[in-house]
Amino acid sequence: MASLENGQIRKAEIGKTTNPMVSGLLCDMYQFTMAYAYWKAGKHLDYAVFDLFHRKNPFRGEYTIFAGLEECIRFTANFHFEESEIDYLRTILPPTCEDAFFQYLQSIDCSDVKIYAIPEGSVVFPRVPLIRVEGPVLIAQLLETPFLNLVNYASLVTTNAARHRQVAGNEKILVEFGLRRAQGPDGGISASKYCYMGGFDATSNVDAGRRFGIPVRGTHSHAFVSSFMGLEEITNRSLQYSSGRQVCNDFVSLTQEWLRKLQAVSSLRGYFRETNRSELAAFISYAMSFPTQFQALVDTFDVLRSGIPNFCAVALALNELGYKSLGIRLDSGDLAYLSNETRKFFCIVEDEFAVTGFKELIITASNDIKEETIDALNKQGHEVDSFGIGTHLVTCSAQPALGCVYKLVEINKHPRMKLSQDIEKVTIPCKKEAFRLYGIEGYALLDIMKGENELAPKEGQRLLCRHPFSESKRAYVVPQRVEQLFKCFWAGNSGLPQEPLPSLTEIRERCKAQLKAMRSDHLRGLNPTPYKVSVTASLYEFIHSLWLSEAPVGELR
Amino acid sequence: MASLENGQIRKAEIGKTTNPMVSGLLCDMYQFTMAYAYWKAGKHLDYAVFDLFHRKNPFRGEYTIFAGLEECIRFTANFHFEESEIDYLRTILPPTCEDAFFQYLQSIDCSDVKIYAIPEGSVVFPRVPLIRVEGPVLIAQLLETPFLNLVNYASLVTTNAARHRQVAGNEKILVEFGLRRAQGPDGGISASKYCYMGGFDATSNVDAGRRFGIPVRGTHSHAFVSSFMGLEEITNRSLQYSSGRQVCNDFVSLTQEWLRKLQAVSSLRGYFRETNRSELAAFISYAMSFPTQFQALVDTFDVLRSGIPNFCAVALALNELGYKSLGIRLDSGDLAYLSNETRKFFCIVEDEFAVTGFKELIITASNDIKEETIDALNKQGHEVDSFGIGTHLVTCSAQPALGCVYKLVEINKHPRMKLSQDIEKVTIPCKKEAFRLYGIEGYALLDIMKGENELAPKEGQRLLCRHPFSESKRAYVVPQRVEQLFKCFWAGNSGLPQEPLPSLTEIRERCKAQLKAMRSDHLRGLNPTPYKVSVTASLYEFIHSLWLSEAPVGELR
Structure with a gap:
């Protein structure tokens, strides 16, 4: 666990990012053109709330494991621009851009940013924000690409590893063998780290072993x-x-x-x-x-x-x-x-x-193994004790990208919403809180989001849970236990208490425990039951009234 | 172009690898257990020849673009172990391993290694080595994992980019947008570099723009x-x-x-x-x-x-x-x-x-574009001038791994061959030379491999070209032009002349020119014609006599 002082991680301590490839320039160009436009319009200090979330679970499954948070927090702690980076930005932005902007860029960091997130290693579901970033719009916007980069693959491969563990069972030894087929050096290192997080026992990757203390295996x-x-x-x-x-x-x-x-x-x-x-x-x-x-x-x-x-x-x-x-x-x-x-x-x-x-x-078997291979072997009967899994695991060949997005949901306390002709792409506006409600048997029943100012769900209290977009889908729930999902992992200079960053082993244990708290039909490989993600009645009403007010009215001829 | 002196790249100049993630430990554990076993058996200086090659073209296509060579050469130039790395190795190898081995490890570098390769950016085909590594078996073995890691994804994504360029045509503007969905930070940086190599015009990735001088694009x-x-x-x-x-x-x-x-x-x-x-x-x-x-x-x-x-x-x-x-x-x-x-x-x-x-x-269109989308748009008729392509391009979703392998083909001048129940996995033994033969119309006809001591093919001279494994597949060819494929890119301390490392732009141009020299039916998306890879008659005979001598004889009961 990173060392603490009164619940605060000291910036210098987590500032040293583990990944030397990650600089403030590891970012899409449009974040910088927007930064300039925000600054030029005098909007750069507008207080923005962005949600990072995924729209769909990967691998035709009904769950995802959230990973990559620690790297995001380290990136945040370290966020700044070197003079040489600013010099490069000057060469790629139009010469009409004012010098004062570049001076401003050189002065910024994440002191005024707050980051709330679901703890790393949690089982998570579409539309519920994994990370909520609050702060000056210019800075919060510049976190978009690095955060997506750090979360998307991490969560994807952790989920893939967890799925391989599910199908193999707890008795088998699972070793990650993917370095040679991974997408570049750091792709390989990340893969090893996150496969361990998702339930693998060891890796063949020596460098990952050294960096993260993962057990290392190999023969000839x-x-x-x-x-x-x-x-x-x-x-x-x-x-x-x-x-x-x-x-x-x-x-x-x-x-x-x-x-x-x-x-x-x-x-x-x-x-x-x-x-x-x-x-x-x-x-x-x-x-x-x-x-x-x-x-x-x-x-x-x-x-x-x-x-x-x-x-x-x-x-x-x-x-x-x-x-x-x-x-x-x-x-x-x-x-x-x-x-x-x-x-x-x-x-x-x-x-x-x-x-x-x-x-x-x-x-040990190690030839082109994937989830389906293990499943087929289980059905045939086999005597394999240990699987060495490479290509399909680390490249996530069954679905090589997780589509996390980063959407503006509030600016200067005004709720914002992205409409779209694709209903899947419509976002849920407002700064939200999210809760997981558990039933009598101890399993998770559903997740529910509410607006900032609504009361939180309570144990034993009946609550109407509505599908965010489908009018007829709703259910009353009386939760036996209520878990608040977001915690503050980066408080900036706000003085708010800040969650410590758990160790890789602690995150791995969390992942195991979280999977245990899910009903097995949500986790199974074939036709899994979708887990419900809902909103409160009042958030539902709000979404739909905002939608009507924003959407242009058509005219049929 | 890297600076030269009498055709030699000075080690110090290319030794600074561009990627801080790549250390000698970026390696599978079994390379180190084998290193110990080679050393313990007194075999560590045995002179080995390894071929790095792929067995199948990706994306149901009939060609591959070779990429990643420069990174391999930089890795080679920089290859050594730090004391801290050796200390870590001591903790993961059994305590029975002798101290003198670790001292030996600390003394090694690639002075005694020679690397021959097809130039980066070339169109290449299965079974023809992309890289040939010669040198002491212990050291050559330790290059396996890093080389595969550096070549596999690089070649895959460059090929993917080239395919997108083929289907889009030369008039369209292609911009790589993949950073947020790439497999980690360095996955994103590599993707941008190699997509540019494969024919893209620009990237959204600012860091890649700075590192490689790639044009950067973005809006809001x-x-x-x-x-x-x-x-x-x-x-x-x-x-x-x-x-x-x-x-x-x-x-x-x-x-x-x-x-x-x-x-x-x-x-x-x-x-x-x-x-x-x-x-x-x-x-x-x-x-x-x-x-x-x-x-x-x-x-x-x-x-x-x-x-x-x-x-x-x-x-x-x-x-x-x-x-x-x-x-x-x-x-x-x-x-x-x-x-x-x-x-x-x-x-x-x-x-x-x-x-x-x-x-x-x-x-510009940028929603979930892939090769098939562009093809479908072309068939429907559209007015898109520029494509922003992310997820499918950089994750190579159509086939997220290239299966390059690294096989021992000779040790102490003895040819070696890996047999297998899967015929696909049988390797072609011996230190080989490879040539591309061109026909009257200027297009490449086929590639042919020969043993080290055979005469090279000559322009205008009739040559029997045989399929390496299929007895009945053979053809006489009279080449109009003969291109020797391997060049020496790392001569170690041998004093041999060494090819300079071309710039990214030069490699990009090579790729374009190479694709132009291929018959279009090899390149097309649907049912492309396989390009022939052959061996000389004498290499054919040799392979098959070695095979018979190595394979165990079955007994039916």
């Missing part, structure tokens, strides 16, 4: 196997016993002996004849480097005819020296079939040689 | 419009004439006059009645800030009933003061219909008031 690649020509390459053949008290002088021969014993087992005869020698050399060499953590990639030549027997020979030799092996990784082929056959092989080995731990060797 | 958002309540907000109503010799004291009234004149035009009567006042105020205010570059977003309330008439009133007032406006942006609705109606409106205005330039006002 096909290239390692191919780099060996044969057993004669292993020149130092001695390996210490696990006890440290004895040395095996020829671990290579010991492994070869075990391979011969495996070849003699009648119930294994169908599986294999000669195994590949360079693969065996690679496995022996790897095991001698990591005798306490031996794990082998078994599909360089042929999983059942070569990889698994070679692995077992090495693991049995290690076992003789007192070392327990970790398991194997499959990176191609029919994962259900291969994992089942592999488990059978392990069981035969354990029974045949009266060794322990072989039946429980970890089978 | 809906929030700017909504932030105005009415005309009374505009307190300073005076605007200088374009000539600078006169001042209009009440630009607001002038605009209102023009709006009344528009309302009186009989042929416009069907379009609109009263327009939205806050929109008019916003447009006037924006125009007064940018009289030389007035461009308005017209769909906050209603495009034809409010946005376009308001825009025209302001543009006519500006015109009276000698200013030419830029045009409008549409961000919702039926873009074909709205752009056609808008053009009609502009034509009526030009004819009715005998003003010039209104017929050619630029119509």
Whole structure:
């Protein structure tokens, strides 16, 4: 947790953004043209309220995990323009722009801004603001692009990770393997961070491990196997016993002996004849480097005819020296079939040689896995214990963008509303408060938004909840518990109390707990039940009267 | 172009990587476990050759644009481990790992590595290596993940941009708008860079503009419009004439006059009645800030009933003061219909008031545009001059990952080959050279790979070209021109001549020229003709004899 002083995070402490790519210029050009226009019109200090929200849950699902808030707060704390940045802005704005504007830009920061948000790692729903930004319109406007950039992908990939966890179940080990297919270096680093937040156990990305303290995992690649020509390459053949008290002088021969014993087992005869020698050399060499953590990639030549027997020979030799092996990784082929056959092989080995731990060797699968693959494997029956998931997880191939938007809802206390020919794009005006109402069984029933000056919902009190746009959709609710969703995460110089920024682990735990408080039919993969997002009766009336007053009247001819 | 001295880029000059996110730890964990195992086996100096290549073109297309090379070369030049990084590695590798290994890691760099590659911005095809890395296996292995990370997304998004350019045609203005939906900050910055490389004209991303000198564009958002309540907000109503010799004291009234004149035009009567006042105020205010570059977003309330008439009133007032406006942006609705109606409106205005330039006002569309949208608009007929493309472009939603891989093809001069149950995953062994053969009409006919010691193809000389895996697919070719594809971009300390790194603009031009040299049927969107990638007869024989010697023989029971 970031350090606190009377509930206030000191600016200097959170100001150091974790991401050196994020400067005040990481922004769409139109934010600067608007900034100039606001300033020129003398409107730059108008007090604006912007809502950041999404219109639709991703992945054909009915929930989203909100992520990226910490990065937004750090960006806010650090928000300013360097002289060199201002100099660049001068070159891209028209020469007619006045110098005093650039001087003004150089003077601004987020002292006068307040940021309210739903805590990071929460389960969230469309139209309920994730972040509310209040402050001078020029500055609040300049936060739009960076905030959207920092929230959109973070929330998308966290949600994707949570969905993979849902389908895999809590017992499986999920490791994120996406760095090589991620969208650039920082895409990879963000992916690792947010997949961990969404429920993954570890990452292959060393840099992310170092930055965020995420457990790091890895074995070897096909290239390692191919780099060996044969057993004669292993020149130092001695390996210490696990006890440290004895040395095996020829671990290579010991492994070869075990391979011969495996070849003699009648119930294994169908599986294999000669195994590949360079693969065996690679496995022996790897095991001698990591005798306490031996794990082998078994599909360089042929999983059942070569990889698994070679692995077992090495693991049995290690076992003789007192070392327990970790398991194997499959990176191609029919994962259900291969994992089942592999488990059978392990069981035969354990029974045949009266060794322990072989039946429980970890089978990792890592070939092009996605949510649907895991679901299909579950239906077929499989013996995979651990999934290494890369491409589809980090690129969110099922839906590679979350459409969060940032809309003006109030200026100088006047409610504002964006109309649109697409009803989906109409925004809910006003500075709002939002609440989650829980039912008798402890599950979340619905979210409700109210205007700033209305009374908050209360436990045990009946409340009419209305769909914001559909007249006939409404319901009375008597909440057993009421949770206020927004908290102040950036108070600027207002002196208001400010929420501390939780650690990544705390956010990860929050995500887990929040998912547990949702009814499972909202979370399921196929045809999930939509979760209700509503407004109070009085906010409903207000929205619709404002709408009528703003929309132009048509004329049919 | 990076500065040169006798054809050598000095290491210090390109060593400063442009991306502070890229350290030696931006790597999969298994590269480090393998590094330890190579070192422990005394194999770390084995001379390895790795090929980086893709197996399939993206977006159901038949070509790819290669990008990311400069970043790989900068990474190579800068490759080393800081003490703090080594300290972290000690914590994630097992405690059994020997100290001398970490000391060794701290001593390495890429002096002994050589990198050959196809120039960045080239049109490339599956299986032909994009990059060949040669050097000590431990070091070459540690380049795998960063290189894949730097090439995969770069090539994917550059290809996507090139495809958007193909479908839009050369006359349209294409602006990349993706920052807010990109996968993180650096995802956004990379996207802007590589979209420009692939043929876009500009970006909305200010930071990318500054870093890479890409033209930057932007107007205003809906929030700017909504932030105005009415005309009374505009307190300073005076605007200088374009000539600078006169001042209009009440630009607001002038605009209102023009709006009344528009309302009186009989042929416009069907379009609109009263327009939205806050929109008019916003447009006037924006125009007064940018009289030389007035461009308005017209769909906050209603495009034809409010946005376009308001825009025209302001543009006519500006015109009276000698200013030419830029045009409008549409961000919702039926873009074909709205752009056609808008053009009609502009034509009526030009004819009715005998003003010039209104017929050619630029119509920009920016709502969820993708390749298919442009194609559909082309078929329907539309009047859009400029596309602002974000989400689908930068996230490559049609296929969000390119599957480049990095495979060992030779070690200590021994050819290596990765077999697989998936034929797609079988690699072509050996250190290879690759050539593009051109036909009589100047178009590229096919690419061919040969082993290191074979003679190169020659102009006018008949050559048998074979499909690498399909026995019956072969053709004789008499090339009119032969282009050697690989050049040495990193010579390490070898003293070999090294290609200079071209500038972004030069790469962009290369990409354009390369696409021009391809037959259009390879490039088209629907059912494109596959481009042939072949091997020499002698390489074919070699691959297949190696394959037979490595693959285990099955036994049916």
